[in-house]
Amino acid sequence: MNKKEKLGNFTAEDAPEYEDMLQCMRCGFCLPTCPTFALTGRERSSPRGRVALARAVAENKLEFTQAVKEEAYFCLDCRACTTACPSGVRAGEVMEICRSQSHQQSPLGHIGRSFREFILQRMLPNPDLLEKSMLPARLYQRLGIQWLVRHSKALKLGPAWIDKAEGMMPKLDAPLRPQLPEVTPALGEKRGKVGFFLGCIMTLMYPEVSRQTVRVLAHQGFDVITPKETKCCGAPHLNEGDRQTARELALFNLDLFLKADVDYIVTDCAGCGASLKEYEELLAEEEDHQRLELFRSKVRDVQELLCDVGLRTEGLKPVKTSVTYHEPCHLCHAQGVSNQPRELLKAIPGVEFREMNEASWCCGSAATWGLKFSDESQQVLDRKLSNVAATDAEHLVTANPGCHLQLAWGLKQAGMKQDVLHLMELLGRATPEV
Amino acid sequence: MLDKNILETLIQQLGKAAVVSEAEDLLVLGYDSTPGLHHAPDVVIYPTSSEQVQIAMQIARDHKLPITPRGSGTGLSGGSIPINGGMVICLNKMNQILEIDEENLTATCQAGVVTLDLFNAVAEKGLFYPPDPGSQKISTLAGNVMEDAGGLRGLKYGVTRDYVMALKCVLPDGSLLSTGGKSVKDVAGYAFKDLLVGSEGTLAIITEITVKLIPPPQDKRTLLAYFDDIQIAGAAVSKIIAAKIIPSTMEIMDKATINCVEDYVKIGLPRQMAALLLIEVDGHPAMVAEEAEGVERILNEVGAAEVHVAKDAEEAASLAEARRTALSALARVSPTTLLEDATVPRSKLAETFALIERLTEKYQLTVGTFGHAGDGNLHPTVLCDERNLDEMKRAHAFYDELYEQVLAWGGTVSGEHGIGIAKKEYLARQIGPGGVAVMKRIKQSFDPDGILNPGKIFVADGE
Numbered sequence: 001m002n003k004k005e006k007l008g009n010f011t012a013e014d015a016p017e018y019e020d021m022l023q024c025m026r027c028g029f030c031l032p033t034c035p036t037f038a039l040t041g042r043e044r045s046s047p048r049g050r051v052a053l054a055r056a057v058a059e060n061k062l063e064f065t066q067a068v069k070e071e072a073y074f075c076l077d078c079r080a081c082t083t084a085c086p087s088g089v090r091a092g093e094v095m096e097i098c099r100s101q102s103h104q105q106s107p108l109g110h111i112g113r114s115f116r117e118f119i120l121q122r123m124l125p126n127p128d129l130l131e132k133s134m135l136p137a138r139l140y141q142r143l144g145i146q147w148l149v150r151h152s153k154a155l156k157l158g159p160a161w162i163d164k165a166e167g168m169m170p171k172l173d174a175p176l177r178p179q180l181p182e183v184t185p186a187l188g189e190k191r192g193k194v195g196f197f198l199g200c201i202m203t204l205m206y207p208e209v210s211r212q213t214v215r216v217l218a219h220q221g222f223d224v225i226t227p228k229e230t231k232c233c234g235a236p237h238l239n240e241g242d243r244q245t246a247r248e249l250a251l252f253n254l255d256l257f258l259k260a261d262v263d264y265i266v267t268d269c270a271g272c273g274a275s276l277k278e279y280e281e282l283l284a285e286e287e288d289h290q291r292l293e294l295f296r297s298k299v300r301d302v303q304e305l306l307c308d309v310g311l312r313t314e315g316l317k318p319v320k321t322s323v324t325y326h327e328p329c330h331l332c333h334a335q336g337v338s339n340q341p342r343e344l345l346k347a348i349p350g351v352e353f354r355e356m357n358e359a360s361w362c363c364g365s366a367a368t369w370g371l372k373f374s375d376e377s378q379q380v381l382d383r384k385l386s387n388v389a390a391t392d393a394e395h396l397v398t399a400n401p402g403c404h405l406q407l408a409w410g411l412k413q414a415g416m417k418q419d420v421l422h423l424m425e426l427l428g429r430a431t432p433e434v
Numbered sequence: 435m436l437d438k439n440i441l442e443t444l445i446q447q448l449g450k451a452a453v454v455s456e457a458e459d460l461l462v463l464g465y466d467s468t469p470g471l472h473h474a475p476d477v478v479i480y481p482t483s484s485e486q487v488q489i490a491m492q493i494a495r496d497h498k499l500p501i502t503p504r505g506s507g508t509g510l511s512g513g514s515i516p517i518n519g520g521m522v523i524c525l526n527k528m529n530q531i532l533e534i535d536e537e538n539l540t541a542t543c544q545a546g547v548v549t550l551d552l553f554n555a556v557a558e559k560g561l562f563y564p565p566d567p568g569s570q571k572i573s574t575l576a577g578n579v580m581e582d583a584g585g586l587r588g589l590k591y592g593v594t595r596d597y598v599m600a601l602k603c604v605l606p607d608g609s610l611l612s613t614g615g616k617s618v619k620d621v622a623g624y625a626f627k628d629l630l631v632g633s634e635g636t637l638a639i640i641t642e643i644t645v646k647l648i649p650p651p652q653d654k655r656t657l658l659a660y661f662d663d664i665q666i667a668g669a670a671v672s673k674i675i676a677a678k679i680i681p682s683t684m685e686i687m688d689k690a691t692i693n694c695v696e697d698y699v700k701i702g703l704p705r706q707m708a709a710l711l712l713i714e715v716d717g718h719p720a721m722v723a724e725e726a727e728g729v730e731r732i733l734n735e736v737g738a739a740e741v742h743v744a745k746d747a748e749e750a751a752s753l754a755e756a757r758r759t760a761l762s763a764l765a766r767v768s769p770t771t772l773l774e775d776a777t778v779p780r781s782k783l784a785e786t787f788a789l790i791e792r793l794t795e796k797y798q799l800t801v802g803t804f805g806h807a808g809d810g811n812l813h814p815t816v817l818c819d820e821r822n823l824d825e826m827k828r829a830h831a832f833y834d835e836l837y838e839q840v841l842a843w844g845g846t847v848s849g850e851h852g853i854g855i856a857k858k859e860y861l862a863r864q865i866g867p868g869g870v871a872v873m874k875r876i877k878q879s880f881d882p883d884g885i886l887n888p889g890k891i892f893v894a895d896g897e
Contacts, residue, residue, distance in 0.1 A: 025765040026467045028508045031572045032548070041480075041526055042459065043507070049462040056461055067458035086698045086762035 008058040014100040014243045021055040024048060024089045030081035035362045035380050036074055045074060047081035047091035054094050064105045072098035076369055076380075077239065078362040079333035092333075099241030120242045124200060124232040125249055131175045131204070164374055168409040169205075176207035177228065184214050184224040187434060191221035191309060195262035195298075197253070197276060199269035200232050201401040209401075212428030213268040213302055219431045220312055222264075227256050233267075234282070235275040239367045247286065250279045254287065254295050265298045266305055268424050270400035271367075273301040274334035301331060303399055303423055307340035311347045316430040318350030323426065324393040325353070326384065326407060327360040328400035341399060341423055348430050354391040358383070365406030381410045388418060399423050436476040440497050444477065447489050454478040463522055466509040467569075468856060469770050470820055473515055475502065475522040482527050484641040487604045491639070494521045495608065500888050503635040505546060505574030509581060510773060511854025513634045517889040523639060525576055531555050532642070538616045540599055542644045545576035549583075552645075562650035564591035567850075568758045576640040582632035584850035586754060589808035590682040590716075591648075593850065595631045602642035603630065606881040611638060629876070634852050635887040637880040654682070654716035655726040656750035659738040664688055664709040664791070664803075668784030670736045671711070671807045675780055677732055679725050683714040684808030685757050690817070691804040694763040699756045707739065711807065712757055714750065760804040761815065768800070768817040772829050776840045777811040777849030786840070790814050793835055797828040811849035837863070853891045862893060 006012045030047040031037050037046035044053060050071050056062035075095040082090045177198055194217060202210045217224045231253055234246035253276070257265050267273045276299045280292045300308070325341060332338040338360065345353045364370055364380030371377075384407070388396050396411065396418045398404055408420040436455060444453045454460070455477050464474035476499070479490045494501045500520035507514055516522050528544035534556055535541070541556055541563065549570040553563050566585035567573055573583065579601070584593040600614035613626035630637055661667040667686055674681065687695065688709050696703040704710065711733075715725040726743070733741045744750040765771045778786050787803070790812075794801045805812035814836065816829040837847055837860050847853075847860035862870050874892055877884075888894075 019769065022769040023765065025469065025762060025771050026465055026507070027762045027765075028467065028506055028569060028572045029759070029762055031506065043462045044458050052462045052465065053458055062458070062461060065458065067456060071458075086695075086759035087765035088698070 008060045009062065009064050010057060010101055011104045013104065014097055016054055016058070016094045016097045018055075018058050020090065020094060021051050021058060023087055024051045024055075024091075025087055026052070027087070029086060030084050030089075030091065033080040033084040035076055035078060035080070035364070036376070039376055039379060044071060047085075047089070050075060050095055051089060051091050054098060064101055068098065069102040069106065071095065072102055072241075073369075073372065076329070076362050076364075076366040078329035078366060080329065080360065080362065083333045083336075083360075096238055096241075097243075099239070100243045101241075103241045120237050120240060121245050124236055125245065127177060127200070127203075127229075127231060131177065164409070165371060167413075168405045170405070170408065172205065173207050175203045176210050177203040177226075179207075180211075180214060180226045182226060182228065184218045184226070186221050186223045187219050188221050188312070190223065192263040193223040193225065194264045194266045194305070195257045195260045196224050196226045197233070197257070197265055197267040197272055198226055198230055199267060199272040199401070201271075202269050206401050206404065206422065209422040209425055210268055212422075212431075213424040216306075216424055216427050216431050217266065217302065219434075220306060220309075225260050225262055227260055229256055233272040233275040235271045236367065238275065238282075243282070247282060250282055251287065254279055254283065254291065257298075258291060258295060262298065264300050264305055265295070266300050266302050268302045268399065268422065270301060270328035270331035270335070271402060273299065274330040277335060301335060301337050301340075301399070303331070303341040303344055304335070304337045306427075307343045311344055313347055313349065315432060316349050317432055319348060319426065319430045320350040321395060322352040322354055322393040323395045323397045323421070324356045324388060324391040325359060325423075326356070326363060326388070326396060326398040326403060328398055328403045329360075329362050329366070331399055332360045341397075344423060344427065345397065348427060350430075351426070352393075354393045356387045356391045358387050361387075363403050363406050363410075365402040367402060370406055377406075381406060385410050385414055385416065389416060393418065395419060395421050395426070397421050397423050397426055437497070440493065440499070441477060443493055444479065444490070447493070448479065448481070448486055452480050452482065452486060454480065463504065463507070463524065464516060466504075466507040466512060466514045468510055468512040468515070468854065469772055471512045471515050471517075471855060473517050473519065475516040476519050478522045478524055480524050480527045484602065484604060484610065487523060487639055487641055488608050488610070490521065490523055491604055491606065492608050495606070495883065495885060498883075498885070500885050501606075501639075502887050503576070503580070503639045505577035506548070506569070506572045508569040508573045509577065509854065510775070510851040511581070511634075511848070511856045513581060513852055513854040513887070513890060514577070515855060517855060525574065525639075525641075528641065529574075534559055534561070534647075535616065536561070539647045540616050540644050541647055542600075542642065543575055544642060545640050546574045549573050549575060549578055556647050557650070560650070561647040563597065563645060563647055565594045565597060568761065570758075575643050575645070579631055579640055579643055580633060580635050581852040582850065584806065584809070584811065586683045586685060586757065586806065588806055588811070588850075589684055590680045595628070597645045598627055598631050598643065599646050600644035601627045601630055601640055603638035603640045605638050606883065606886045614644070616644065632852070634854060634890050636877055636890055637886065639886075651682070651716035653719040653722045654714055654750070655722050656744035656753060657713045657715075657726065657729055657733070658742045658744065658753060659711045659713065659733045660704050660707040660740040661709045661711070662707065662739050664787045665784045666737055667709040667711050668787045668807070670733055670738065671783050672781050673732050673736055674713075674729055675808070677728060679715070679728050681713050681725070681729065681808060682716045683712065683754070684806070685712040686710070686803075686805060686807035686812075687712075687757065687760060688803040690767075690800070690802035691760050691764060694766050694802065695756050695760055697766060698759055698763045699752070701752055701756060703756070704740070711738075712753055714754070757804070761813065764802045764804075764815050764817060767802075768819055770818050770820040772816040772818060772833075773813055773851075774815070774833055774836070775811070775813060775848045775851040776836060776845060777809065778840055778843050778845035780808070780810040782843045782845070783807060783810060785843075786810075786812060789836065789839055793832050797832045799825070799828055799832055801832075806849070809849065810845070855890060858891060858893045861891065
């Protein structure tokens with residue numbers, strides 16, 4: 001790689017682009033959409049403020065200070081500001097890159113660093129290790145909790161995170177990855193061949209959801225190829241500012257799925273989907289552009305794919321129930337997939353869809369944000385739950401494991417009647433067994 | 435750097451939560467939406483009551499700190515930028531709607547209520563607050579009053595000034611001033627409230643506002659007209675007005691603006707057209723039908739390329755929403771967007787478009803023009819790069835020449851954004867030395883020490 005020029009008080013590697021910050025004309029349209037600004041009313045905790053801070057660092061007007069680092073991590077990375085910005089500024093991405101800066105500029109102490117490296121560079125990139133760690137006594141309880149307990153200070157987690165982390169764990173079934181056949185053949189008239197990108201959290205925590213996804217895809221006429229070698233998409237690494245490992249994972253997955261020669265690369269995890277769709281930018285300097293474009297052109301969220309090709313409803317069983325829909329940030333804001341899930345819900349026979357207020361407002365999960373800022377997360381969650389309650393629907397449907405964990409936990413804590421379903425679970429109920 | 439003792443006094447008297455002094459916070463409270471302007475304050479106060487505003491002003495006065503009021507920082511003339519540092523008073527946390535009086539058709543709000551929040555709250559009671567500046571989703575009412583903000587409905591419904599009935603404010607000497615009331619008529623003495631509206635934070639800090647509400651129109655219809663030539667669009671506007679039809683909205687976008695907006699909203703705006711007019715007529719259903727027909731006829735007569743009628747309220751709303759993003763969407767094209775606010779008598783619209791085209795050519799610039807055509811209020815926006823000094827020089831020459839002609843036509847240098855920092859010299863040209871001298875004497879009588887929002891509106895001696 002060419003030696004890059006250093007931008008102000010950023011280091012040369014993985015610094016935000018100056019043009020991206022200059023693009024902000026400070027109109028403030030992002031302010032009313034930002035959950036952290038809504039919480040604090042503090043300009044520096046708004047997208048406009050954060051971009052201004054980054055710009056000041058780039059212009060040597062500010063060091064990469066503790067406050068800048070704090071804002072990089074206090075940002076939920078929900079991307080609501082990206083949707084709201086007419087000028088095309090992506091404040092969330094600028095902050096994500098600042099997280100990488102934060103690790104370059106003020107590395108963690110030894111213990112914190114080795115823990116972070118253990119998770120991000122050893123466990124997550126290795127699906128076998130991940131599953132083994134889950135088998136004996138589950139990730140959070142064995143590997144996770146003990147390490148986290150010892151090192152929670154180094155990681156700056158909030159005081160109540162441990163109860164929450166334990167409380168959020170769903171009942172765990174065996175991981176899905178080893179059980180899924182490499183090829184699940186299409187049923188009925190064939191409509192194409194998809195490569196199913198099975199995410200880490202999906203296989204470990206929501207194996208039943210992804211089992212339904214594969215079943216639905218097959219029933220909808222797609223051959224489903226699930227490459228067993230698939231590695232983590234890299235989202236947790238980007239989220240924690242480890243862009244190097246993210247690039248290595250991205251290169252591997254890109255190659256794996258291009259070789260599979262499929263029509264679409266499909267995931268049922270909004271976080272993975274957003275990450276896969278950003279490989280083009282992440283790998284801009286290390287991969288062939290045509291290959292990147294080809295890969296990007298094939299990636300679809302499963303809801304997006306099924307809506308765009310048209311849901312085949314003949315033969316679906318009615319599911320007599322009412323649902324409301326929470327839009328995962330990484331689906332609606334990061335991928336712009338907002339109408340498609342609603343269209344699917346309306347197309348499932350028997351389902352009554354009830355729109356909630358502020359459906360696209362973050363639920364407060366945001367990867368580890370909900371554990372790091374547990375009080376703030378609770379406030380964001382409460383806002384969501386009151387909007388859910390107002391619909392009085394039977395089920396809360398969403399399409400991302402992070403939201404799923406947070407919402408299920410929140411509903412239980414609040415003693416509300418709704419349960420959380422992934423849209424594919426609901427569609428699975430409507431899809432007859434063959 | 436603020437003296438430590440002053441900071442301690444502020445914290446002691448106002449509480450820690452109301453006082454902000456970290457460098458990073460100050461840095462991001464030193465701008466508004468005006469390009470190229472920034473100056474960090476030394477301390478920022480978030481008062482929650484009039485009393486707290488008084489206390490903060492007292493302390494500022496004791497220590498000769500300049501004071502700059504701020505809302506959400508969406509201004510377009512630099513009004514809330516603390517150009518000499520000192521104290522910024524942010525009124526966002528005073529955001530309660532205190533009363534909606536359905537018998538007198540008024541609403542009383544604290545200074546920091548967001549414009550759209552008020553609109554929605556009164557709409558729930560079947561009432562209507564018409565002023566709708568582009569930034570209504572986040573702009574504050576006191577900011578709207580201080581800049582006399584306009585919006586898309588100005589043509590028929592007027593601007594913020596036309597709705598202000600009463601103001602409560604804190605004067606620079608710390609005393610409270612209450613002016614106006616809920617009475618429809620009021621000629622008791624000088625009309626201070628009319629003086630305060632549009633005073634850009636130089637005379638007093640507003641803490642409470644009572645506005646007039648009206649019944650909403652029963653019906654409306656939205657038309658969209660496309661043009662091959664922007665001057666024809668200008669002529670259409672003048673002809674519609676001349677036909678004694680006053681639409682509630684008559685907005686224009688040129689080709690550059692259409693394309694930037696479409697890049698963002700993706701609702702199928704016509705990328706090939708030279709201009710479009712977004713026209714809305716509202717009122718009693720019978721009148722709406724008649725006026726819509728009249729507008730359509732005139733549009734066809736002057737030679738609009740296409741005329742469309744929005745099929746439902748949802749489509750109409752998405753068109754208005756799209757128009758609101760125009761300025762920010764233009765910012766996609768270039769790092770810097772220099773926006774102006776020239777306003778001409780409506781009969782001069784077509785000539786103004788011709789002038790803008792000629793000057794764009796002359797100074798070799800990229801310009802996107804949009805605005806409230808029905809008000810004669812245009813926002814020619816130079817899309818440039820503040821790092822290119824030669825381009826910036828040409829941009830300023832462009833505006834210089836444009837304003838010269840606008841003033842010659844009897845227009846104004848600012849229709850709705852205010853003078854602030856950016857247009858002080860143009861104001862002097864418009865109202866002359868005599869006008870400036872009277873304005874300065876008024877300023878002097880409200881603020882003899884000159885501590886309130888210094889450096890705005892007037893060119894200071896020696897500047």
